Every structure is written in C-alpha cells, then in structure tokens.
Amino acid sequence: MYLREYSPRVLPREFIKNAMKLIPNSGHIVDQNLKLILGLVWIIILHYSIQIDTFPPETTEKCFTPKERLLSWVTDKIELPVENFTTHWNDGRAVGSLVDSFAPGLCPNWRYWDGKKRLENVTEAMETAETWLSVPMLITPDEIINPRVDEKSVMTYIAQFSGAEVKEGAPLKRPEPPFQAKIRNPGCGKK
DSSP states (O other), X not given: OOOOOOOTTHHHHHHHHHHHHTOSOTHHHHTTOHHHHHHHHHHHHIIIIISSTTSOOSOSSSOOOHHHHHHHHHHHXXXXXXXXXXXXXXXXXXXXXXXXXXXXXXXXGGGGOOTTOHHHHHHHHHHHHHHHSOOOOSSOHHHHHSTTOOHHHHHHHHHGGGGOXXXXXXXXXXXXXXXXXXXXXXXXXXX
C-alpha cells in the first residue's frame, strides 16, 4: 500500500484551509449547524480513511470518485456482485465474503447463509472481522440490515478492511454446505 508522506504540520493546515473554504461563515459551527458539521466530518473521513491512495483505481482512463474506487476494490476482493453500499450488504453475505477474502476459512459458510437470517449473518461476519481482523464495528449489525442504511456509514466501515491482517491463531475452517436430504423415488409406496 502506498501512502503519501506529509509533514504532520503541513497536512492539517492545508486541509483545514481547504475545508474552511466550504464554510461560508464560522458562526455556523458555533451555532451548531448539524448538517454543516456532519458534512465536515464526512470530508475528514473521506480524506483520511477512503480517498488516500489505499484504493487505487484499476485504470487511469477514468477519474474515479472515492466511492467508485472503494467499490472497485471491494468487487475485486469478494465473489459476489456488489453495486452499492446499501442494499447489497443487507443480508450479510457480502460482509462474510469480504471477511473470508482476507483469510479463506475465517468465514467459510457465507455462501450458504439464509438471506432471511440477515441479522444473524451480519453479526457473525462483523464479530469475526472485529475479533480476528481487528476491524472495528463502526456501524451496528442492526444498522447494516436496515434497507435504508446510511451509505457513508457502510463505506466508512468497509474502508476499515484495507488495513486488516489476520491475527495469529485464527480458526480457519473448510466450508460446510448445509445438510440437504435427498428423496429417492418419491412415488414409492403410493397405491
């Protein structure tokens, strides 16, 4: 991973100077303009957690937004088609696949998870990520399963996986398909 080197004093000053251009009047912060303050917090998250060269674009033909770069990184990592940071994460399978991509066998059964047990799936994947990959739960499983989940919250959580490393002693398992009984000759015994 390539990260630009900045002087600790220059970056904040430069960044704050640019961020302050977005604020028409500093009184908005003093007056607790929540929308403006949350916007500034998002800009900081975007700059320090998502936009830095952690997620380089695959091609130089197109100028990618941080969201597109993160989505491209995720689709390269997991085995599911993911096109957004909202509904495609609701059933937990995408989170499980992402966890398993860092250490195959860490979350091996994500392919067989029942889409109706969303909370159980997301909880298992997120707890596994927190325990064995040191990815903090910045969002709760209840929030991720919500169809109206905040896209920026999911993006911020998923971006935390970029620095994930498997801890020693992680319980890596083989995937076990769910038990399915086969019925042989279902018409047998009928008169």
